[in-house]
Amino acid sequence: MIITLxxxxxxxxxxxxxxxxxxxxxxxxxxxxISSIADNCKLDARYVEHFxxxxxxxxxxxxxxxxxxxxxxxxxxxxxxxxxxxxxxxKKIAEKDCIIVGRCADVLLKELNPFRIFVFGDLDKKIxxxxxxxxxxxxxxxxxxxxxxxxxxxxxxxxxxxxPWGDKRGYDLLINTSGKDLKMLAKVTxxxxxxxxxx
Amino acid sequence: MIITLxxxxxxxxxxxxxxxxxxxxxxxxxxxxISSIADNCKLDARYVEHFxxxxxxxxxxxxxxxxxxxxxxxxxxxxxxxxxxxxxxxKKIAEKDCIIVGRCADVLLKELNPFRIFVFGDLDKKIxxxxxxxxxxxxxxxxxxxxxxxxxxxxxxxxxxxxPWGDKRGYDLLINTSGKDLKMLAKVTxxxxxxxxxx
Numbered sequence: 001m002i003i004t005l006x007x008x009x010x011x012x013x014x015x016x017x018x019x020x021x022x023x024x025x026x027x028x029x030x031x032x033x034i035s036s037i038a039d040n041c042k043l044d045a046r047y048v049e050h051f052x053x054x055x056x057x058x059x060x061x062x063x064x065x066x067x068x069x070x071x072x073x074x075x076x077x078x079x080x081x082x083x084x085x086x087x088x089x090x091k092k093i094a095e096k097d098c099i100i101v102g103r104c105a106d107v108l109l110k111e112l113n114p115f116r117i118f119v120f121g122d123l124d125k126k127i128x129x130x131x132x133x134x135x136x137x138x139x140x141x142x143x144x145x146x147x148x149x150x151x152x153x154x155x156x157x158x159x160x161x162x163x164p165w166g167d168k169r170g171y172d173l174l175i176n177t178s179g180k181d182l183k184m185l186a187k188v189t190x191x192x193x194x195x196x197x198x199x
Numbered sequence: 200m201i202i203t204l205x206x207x208x209x210x211x212x213x214x215x216x217x218x219x220x221x222x223x224x225x226x227x228x229x230x231x232x233i234s235s236i237a238d239n240c241k242l243d244a245r246y247v248e249h250f251x252x253x254x255x256x257x258x259x260x261x262x263x264x265x266x267x268x269x270x271x272x273x274x275x276x277x278x279x280x281x282x283x284x285x286x287x288x289x290k291k292i293a294e295k296d297c298i299i300v301g302r303c304a305d306v307l308l309k310e311l312n313p314f315r316i317f318v319f320g321d322l323d324k325k326i327x328x329x330x331x332x333x334x335x336x337x338x339x340x341x342x343x344x345x346x347x348x349x350x351x352x353x354x355x356x357x358x359x360x361x362x363p364w365g366d367k368r369g370y371d372l373l374i375n376t377s378g379k380d381l382k383m384l385a386k387v388t389x390x391x392x393x394x395x396x397x398x
Binding site: 118166173174176178180188192195198 | 370374384390391394
């Protein structure tokens with residue numbers, strides 16, 4: 001039972017993933033993958049996270065590494081190393097039942113035939129949710145922020161897949177969280193997954 | 200419990216809809232809507248079906264009606280009448296729990312806040328399914344046929360909605376049927392719907 005969950009920022013996808021992990025009693029992975037890659041590659045976890053979350057490896061590398069002298073070959077090698085490491089960390093995790101949030105896991109673990117979920121929401125509902133958490137940000141700022149994050153996710157995803165990020169053709173189930181209780185959604189989605197895996 | 204179900208041709212969406220109707224013990228509507236409109240408007244059901252299924256009202260009218268003399272005003276009036284009739288037939292149906300397949304019901308019944316499902320599938324799996332039913336058609340012919348049907352559905356839908364047909368933003372749940380048993384999918388989707396409606 002390998003489940004991958006991609007999500008729009010502000011849709012509640014991460015919370016849904018955690019709740020699914022509880023419902024199905026299988027481990028949940030997200031940031032843990034970053035730490036493993038950082039450890040294995042002997043890199044700063046912040047760099048790995050920034051690169052893998054936002055697809056901005058190159059710029060960040062030059063900014064944080066203070067290494068203007070590094071040519072693009074070295075940089076490309078590093079990108080390749082991180083991406084390969086992400087793949088092998090993920091395959092190790094997927095030897096047992098698990099749920100992996102983000103990380104292009106649906107594509108990287110394709111050969112294991114994971115159940116691929118995409119979680120999304122109406123723009124106004126996503127802004128509302130973020131506003132409750134970050135009340136000092138204006139709605140306009142939140143909208144700009146969440147669009148940027150999703151754009152970065154889509155950009156990174158396009159390095160791995162021909163199907164655009166969030167395009168239904170790349171998933172088994174797409175869940176709109178707008179106006180729905182995440183606790184309830186986790187329960188019914190867990191039932192759905194159990195049915196699919198015949199458990 | 201108002202459920203609308205739109206589906207790609209060959210995805211098994213209609214069968215899923217019928218099975219959902221059994222699982223949830225609520226009536227299922229599809230062709231019945233056509234007959235009601237035809238009766239109420241005193242039109243040939245074939246004309247109504249062709250117009251509403253494929254968004255080709257105008258051409259068909261001229262071909263079948265043998266009435267080249269009819270001006271576009273009359274024709275437009277008729278189109279409007281059929282569309283209004285479709286809307287009122289559907290609202291009558293939606294006074295009770297029901298599942299409506301196709302007919303742009305998700306948009307036409309928007310104010311009733313229906314649970315909006317979209318059923319889709321991988322192209323090769325859809326071709327396979329159609330080929331089992333129509334073994335004398337080649338795979339190429341089937342592919343062409345199903346793409347045309349979906350294109351017509353999308354065109355008709357665009358008369359009612361700004362969101363393109365099949366775009367996830369217009370739905371609550373999008374189900375990929377590829378490689379999955381429809382009987383099982385109907386069971387788990389029914390559970391999902393019961394959860395959403397708190398039943």
